Amino acid sequence: xxFAQAVRAPQARRMPHRPNRQAIAHRRPASRQAxxxxxxxxxxxxxxxxxxxxxxxxxxxxxxxxxATAVSAAGYEAQRLLAQRDELRRQNALLVIESARLDSPARxxxxxxxxxxxxxxxxxxxxxxxxxxxx
Amino acid sequence: MxxxxxxxxxxxxxxxxxxxxxxxxxxxxxxxxxxxxxxLSRATDQVHSDLAVAAQRGIIRDRTGAILAxxxxxxxLYAIPAQMKDSEGHDTxxxxxxxxxxxxxxxxxxxxxxxxxxxxxxxxxxxxxxETAARIAALGLSGVGFEMEPKRLYPNGAVGxxxxxxxxxxxxxxxxxxxxxxxxxxxTPGRLAVSRDxxxxxxxxxxxxxxxxxxxxxxxxxxxxxVQNAAERELAAVVEREKAAGGAIVVLDPxxxxxxxxxxxxxxxxxxxxxxxxxxxxxxxxxxxxxxxxTLKAVTIAAALDKGVVTxxxxxxxxxxAVIGGRTLCNAxxxxxxxxxxxxxxTRSQNAGAVFVASKxxxxxxxxxLHAFGFGARTGVDLAAETAGIxxxxxxxxxxxxxTISFGQGLSVTPLQLASAYAAIANGGILYRPxxxxxxxxxxxxxxxxxxxxRRVISEETAATMVTMLTTTVDNGIANAAALKGYxxxxxxxxxxxxxxxxxxxxxxxxxxxxxxxxxxxPRMVIxxxxxxxxxKLLGTVPAMNTFKAIATDALRYARIQPxxx
Numbered sequence: 001x002x003f004a005q006a007v008r009a010p011q012a013r014r015m016p017h018r019p020n021r022q023a024i025a026h027r028r029p030a031s032r033q034a035x036x037x038x039x040x041x042x043x044x045x046x047x048x049x050x051x052x053x054x055x056x057x058x059x060x061x062x063x064x065x066x067x068a069t070a071v072s073a074a075g076y077e078a079q080r081l082l083a084q085r086d087e088l089r090r091q092n093a094l095l096v097i098e099s100a101r102l103d104s105p106a107r108x109x110x111x112x113x114x115x116x117x118x119x120x121x122x123x124x125x126x127x128x129x130x131x132x133x134x135x
Numbered sequence: 136m137x138x139x140x141x142x143x144x145x146x147x148x149x150x151x152x153x154x155x156x157x158x159x160x161x162x163x164x165x166x167x168x169x170x171x172x173x174x175l176s177r178a179t180d181q182v183h184s185d186l187a188v189a190a191q192r193g194i195i196r197d198r199t200g201a202i203l204a205x206x207x208x209x210x211x212l213y214a215i216p217a218q219m220k221d222s223e224g225h226d227t228x229x230x231x232x233x234x235x236x237x238x239x240x241x242x243x244x245x246x247x248x249x250x251x252x253x254x255x256x257x258x259x260x261x262x263x264x265x266e267t268a269a270r271i272a273a274l275g276l277s278g279v280g281f282e283m284e285p286k287r288l289y290p291n292g293a294v295g296x297x298x299x300x301x302x303x304x305x306x307x308x309x310x311x312x313x314x315x316x317x318x319x320x321x322x323t324p325g326r327l328a329v330s331r332d333x334x335x336x337x338x339x340x341x342x343x344x345x346x347x348x349x350x351x352x353x354x355x356x357x358x359x360x361x362v363q364n365a366a367e368r369e370l371a372a373v374v375e376r377e378k379a380a381g382g383a384i385v386v387l388d389p390x391x392x393x394x395x396x397x398x399x400x401x402x403x404x405x406x407x408x409x410x411x412x413x414x415x416x417x418x419x420x421x422x423x424x425x426x427x428x429x430t431l432k433a434v435t436i437a438a439a440l441d442k443g444v445v446t447x448x449x450x451x452x453x454x455x456x457a458v459i460g461g462r463t464l465c466n467a468x469x470x471x472x473x474x475x476x477x478x479x480x481x482t483r484s485q486n487a488g489a490v491f492v493a494s495k496x497x498x499x500x501x502x503x504x505l506h507a508f509g510f511g512a513r514t515g516v517d518l519a520a521e522t523a524g525i526x527x528x529x530x531x532x533x534x535x536x537x538x539t540i541s542f543g544q545g546l547s548v549t550p551l552q553l554a555s556a557y558a559a560i561a562n563g564g565i566l567y568r569p570x571x572x573x574x575x576x577x578x579x580x581x582x583x584x585x586x587x588x589x590r591r592v593i594s595e596e597t598a599a600t601m602v603t604m605l606t607t608t609v610d611n612g613i614a615n616a617a618a619l620k621g622y623x624x625x626x627x628x629x630x631x632x633x634x635x636x637x638x639x640x641x642x643x644x645x646x647x648x649x650x651x652x653x654x655x656x657x658p659r660m661v662i663x664x665x666x667x668x669x670x671x672k673l674l675g676t677v678p679a680m681n682t683f684k685a686i687a688t689d690a691l692r693y694a695r696i697q698p699x700x701x
Contacts, residue, residue, distance in 0.1 A: 075339020093207040094265055100202040100290035105364040125621075125698055 182330045182338070189285065190322030193351030195299060195312060197360040198573060204289050204299055204313070204405075210268040210281040211261040212239075216250040219278030231276050235259065238270050261304075262286040287313075289405045295363050297418035298356070298397050298571060300519065301405040310416060312354060312571060314519035319575060322351035352577040357393035357570060362386055362660075365689040366396040370664075373682045374400045377669035383419035383550040386686065387661040389558035389652060391586035392567030394516070395660060395690070397421075397551075421514075421521040424547035425665065428631030429484045430650045431543030433605060434556055435493055436481055438504035441597040444495040447478045447604060457490035460534025464490055464542075467630075467673075481604050482612030484628060486542045493541030501537060502529045507592045508556040509566055510548050515587075516569040524548045543631055550648075554663040556592075557650045560605070561625070561658040564598040565591050606655040617651055617680040619687055621698030625658075626651020626683070628676035633668070644668045647675025653687045654699045662686055 101107065166174055195204040212235075219227045232246035239246075239260055249257060262284055263271070272281065287302040289295075300311025308317030325348030330338040337343075366384045374382050379400075386396035399419040403411030417423060439445045455471035457464050466472070466486050472479070480488030493501055505511065511526030525547045527536070539545040551569055559566040568587040575582045593601075605625035608614045614628050629648040632640040648665040652658040664682045669675035 071339050076336060078339065079337050090208050093205070096202065097205060097207060097288050097290050100205075103201065104291040104294065105361050106291060106294050106368070109364075109368070123692060127697065 182332075183328060184331050185326065185328045188325040188327050188345075188348045190324050190348040191350040192285065192287065192302070192306070192322065193320040194353045195320075196353065196355050197295075197358050197363070198356060199359065200355070201360045202290055203295055203356065203358075203360070204287060206285050206287050206302075208283040209262040209265070209286040210272075211284045212259040212263055212268070212271060212279060213256060213282055214250060214259050214279045215256050216278060217255065219250065219276075221277070227277060231278060234274055234276060235271065235279070238267060287405075291360065291364075292406070293402055293404045294360070294367055295358060295397075296402050296405050297399045297416075297420070298358055298363070298394075298518070299405065301408045303408075310519055311418065312356065312518065315517055316352075316354060316572065316575075320351040320354065323349040325349070349578075352575045354572050355574045355576065357388070357395065357573045358397070359395050359690075359693075361693045362686070362690045363396040363398070365686050365693075366398040367402070369682045369685045370398045370400050371402075373664075373666065373669075373678050377666060377671055377675065377678050379666045379670070380668040381414075381419060381423075382664070382666045383423065384665070384682070384686065385420050385550045385554040385661075385663045386690065387554045387558050387569060389561035389567075389658045389661050392555065392558060392569045393573065393586070394551075394569050394571045396686075397571075399423075418518065418520065419665075420550045421516060421518055422549070424522055424524045424549055425646045425667070426546065426631040426634065427543040427548050427553055428629035428646065428648065429486075429489075429542055430553060430627050430629030430648055430663075431546075431548075432481060432484065432489045432541070433560065433601060433627045433650075434504065434508055434510075435489055435496070435501065435541045436477060436604070437560060437593050437597055437601045438501060439477075439492045439496045440600055441504070441593040442496055442500055445477050445492055447600060448476050449495075450474055450476045451488070451491045453485060453487055455487065457487040457494075457538060459490055459494065459538035460536075462535040462538070464535075464538045478604050478607060481627065482608045484608075484613045489541040490538040493537050498532055498537045499529060501540065502526070502532070504592070505540070505546070507566070507590065508559060509552055509589070510546065510556070514549075514551055514555055514569050515589075516551060517571050517584075521551075522549060524552055543629060550663050550665050553648075553650055554661050557626075557652060557663065558661045559592045560598050560601045561652040561661055562598070563595045564593040565589075602655055605651070609651065609655075614649065614651070614676075614680060616677050617649060617683050619653060619684055619691075621700055622653050622687070622691060622696075623655035623699055624651055624653045624687070625655035626680075628680065630673055630676055643672065645672055645675055647671070647679050649676055649679040649683045651683055653691065654696070656699055659694065659696055660687070660690060 192206040194202060194206075197203055214231075216228060219231050221227050228250045229243075229247060232243045232250060235241070235246055236243040241260075246259065249259065259279065268281060271279070285306070289299065289301075296311075298311050300309050300313035300315075302308055302313055306321070308314045308320060313320065326344075326346045328344040330343070332338055366386055370382050370384050373379070382398075382400045384396065384398040385394070387393065388395055397418065397420045399417070401412075401415040403415040408416075436445075440447070451474075453466070453472040453475040455466050455469045464486055466488075467484070472483060472485060472488075475483070475485060475488055477488070477492060479485070480492060496504075505526050511524055513521045513523045515521075527546070532540075536545050555566060555569055566589045568589050570584055570586070572584055574584060602625050605627060606623055609617050609624045609626050614626050617624055617626050617628075627650055629646075629650070631646045631648075633644050633646055635641045646665060646667050647669050648663065650661070650663045652661040662683050664679045664686075666675055666679055666682075669678060671678060
C-alpha cells in the first residue's frame with residue numbers, strides 16, 4: 001500500500017458505496033458531516049505529508065551526518081595508519097643500517113681479531129680446466 | 136491619547152529594527168563582498184597548512200650493493216622551558232636538566248643554562264641515536280619533545296669517507312660523491328596542503344592538494360667495499376709504521392677506468408665531520424699533487440719506444456750522471472752502471488738513463504706524451520675537488536727540464552693521474568677516464584655509466600713491451616719487493632724530493648711510491664701507493680711495495696682471480 005492509499009483508506013471506510021435509508025431520510029445533516037469529514041481528512045493528509053517530509057529531511061540530514069562522521073573517522077584512522085607505516089619504515093631503515101654496519105668488512109676483521117682468528121697464509125687454487133679434463 | 140502613544144512607540148520600534156536590520160545587512164554585505172577575501176584567508180589560515188615535503192636522499196651503494204650511505208629520520212630533542220612545570224605548577228627545569236644530563240653525556244649546568252637562556256624553544260640535541268631517544272622518551276619529561284630530522288648515516292664508519300664525502304646539517308652534499316652528485320641524490324621536495332583540526336590532525340573532508348616529493352636517485356659505485364677496506368687498512372698501518380705525514384692509494388680497473396678503491400690519509404669519520412681538520416677532508420688521491428719521481432720513467436720510456444727512438448735493447452754507457460742544460464743529474468747515490476740497455480734503465484731505475492732516453496725523444500715529444508697520458512689536466516673523474524697537477528708549457532721549459540722531468544721531477548701529478556697512466560700501459564695503450572659512479576637508479580630504471588676511452592696513448596706493441604719491462608723490474612729489478620707468489624706483477628718504484636716554498640727541495644724528506652698492476656698478463660687492477668715523508672726516507676719504496684702486496688693479495692683472493700704463475 002502506498003502512502004496516498006494509506007491516507008485515503010479511512011475516507012473509503014467512512015463513505016460506503018450503498019447509503020442506507022436513514023441516510024436518505026436525513027440528507028442535509030449528513031452532507032454537512034461529510035463536508036466536515038472531508039475537511040478533517042485534508043488536514044490529516046496535510047499534517048501527515050508535512051510530518052513525512054520533515055522526517056524524511058531529518059533522516060537525510062542524519063544520514064549525511066553519519067556519512068560525514070564515518071568519513072572523518074576513517075580519515076583519522078588512515079592518518080594513524082600512515083603514521084604507523086612511516087614509523088615501521090623508519091624502524092626498518094634503522095635495522096637495514098644496523099645490518100650493513102654488522103656486515104662491514106672492517107667490523108668483521110676487528111671481530112675476527114678479537115676472537116683470535118688469523119688470516120690464511122696460503123689458499124690452494126685448483127684450476128677448473130684440469131679438474132674437468134680429469135673427469 | 137493612549138492609541139497615539141502606542142502608535143508612536145511602534146513607529147520608533149519599527150524604525151529601530153529597520154535601521155538595525157539595514158546596518159546588519161550592510162555589514163553582512165561588506166563581509167560577503169569587500170571583506171570576503173580577508174575573512175576567507177583568516178578562516179583558511181586557521182585550518183589549512185601548506186608544508187614542504189622533504190625528498191628522501193638517495194642511497195649510495197658499492198658495486199656489490201652494500202650500503203655505503205643512506206638517510207634515516209632520527210629524533211631531535213627540543214625544549215620549551217616555559218612548559219617545564221609539574222602538576223602543581225612548580226618549575227622543573229632543574230629536574231629536567233638533571234634527568235637529561237647523564238643520558239646526553241652533558242653536564243646539568245650546561246643544560247640548565249640553555250633552559251634559562253630566555254629562548255622560548257630550543258634544540259637540546261639534534262638527531263639522537265635511537266636508543267638515547269627512547270630512553271629520554273621513557274622519562275616522560277614535561278617541556279621537552281621530539282622532532283624528526285633526516286640524518287645521513289655511513290654504516291661502514293670512516294671507510295670510503297673521502298670518496299663518499301658527507302652531507303652538511305642543512306642537507307647539502309660536500310666533497311666526494313655526495314658533493315659531485317648532490318643534485319641527483321637530493322631529489323626534489325614536494326608540497327602538501329591540507330586542512331587540519333585543532334589537534335593538528337589532517338581532515339579527511341577538508342582541502343587536500345599534494346605535489347609528491349621526488350626522491351633522490353640511488354647511486355651504485357664502482358668502488359668495492361672489500362678492496363676499499365683493504366686499501367684503507369693498509370694505508371693506515373703503513374702511515375703509522377712509517378710515521379708518514381700522509382698517503383694515498385688508488386686501485387683502478389685498467390680495462391675501463393673504474394675506481395675500485397681510493398684511500399687517503401689523514402682521514403676522518405663522516406659521523407664526526409665537525410671535529411675533522413681541513414687536511415683530513417681532502418682526498419689526496421685527486422686533490423693533492425706531488426712530484427712522481429721514478430714512477431714516471433715508465434712514461435718516458437713508453438713515449439720513446441712508441442716514437443721509435445729507442446728499443447728495449449738500445450744501450451748507452453752509464454757513467455753515473457748525465458749533463459744536460461749545463462746541469463749534472465746523477466743516478467741515485469751517483470752509482471755507475473757502465474753499459475746499460477733501456478730495459479735496465481727501468482729495472483735499475485737509473486736517472487742518467489732516463490735522461491739519455493729523454494734526450495733521444497726530445498722535449499716537444501716528451502711534453503706531448505705527458506699530456507697524452509693525462510698529466511697536467513684533470514682526469515675528469517666524477518668526484519668533487521679534483522686538481523690538475525702541473526706540467527709546464529713547453530715554452531717555459533729550461534733545457535735541464537727535459538732531464539729532470541724524464542725521471543719525474545719538475546712536474547706534479549695526482550695519484551689518480553699516475554694510476555690512469557699505468558692503466559693505459561696495462562690495457563694495451565688506451566687512456567680511460569676514471570669514474571666512480573657505475574650507475575644511477577631512479578623511477579625510470581637504471582642508467583649505467585659508459586666507460587669513456589679518452590684516447591689511444593701508445594700502440595699495443597709498445598704497451599706490451601712496457602708490460603714486459605715492468606714485469607722484469609719486479610721480477611729481477613729494483614721493485615722485487617712487490618713480487619707476489621703465484622701472480623705476475625708489473626710495476627715501478629718512485630722516490631721524489633719535495634719542493635719547498637722557496638723553490639728548492641726540502642732536505643732529507645721524500646715522497647715514496649709504487650705504481651703497478653697485477654696480474655701483469657691480463658691485468659685486473661692497477662694499484663698506486665704514495666707515502667709522504669716516510670721515516671724510511673730513501674728506502675720508503677719498500678713499505679710502499681709491501682702495502683701494494685698486501686692490498687693485491689687481499690683483492691686477488693677476494694676477486695677469486697686465478698694465479699697465472701706456478
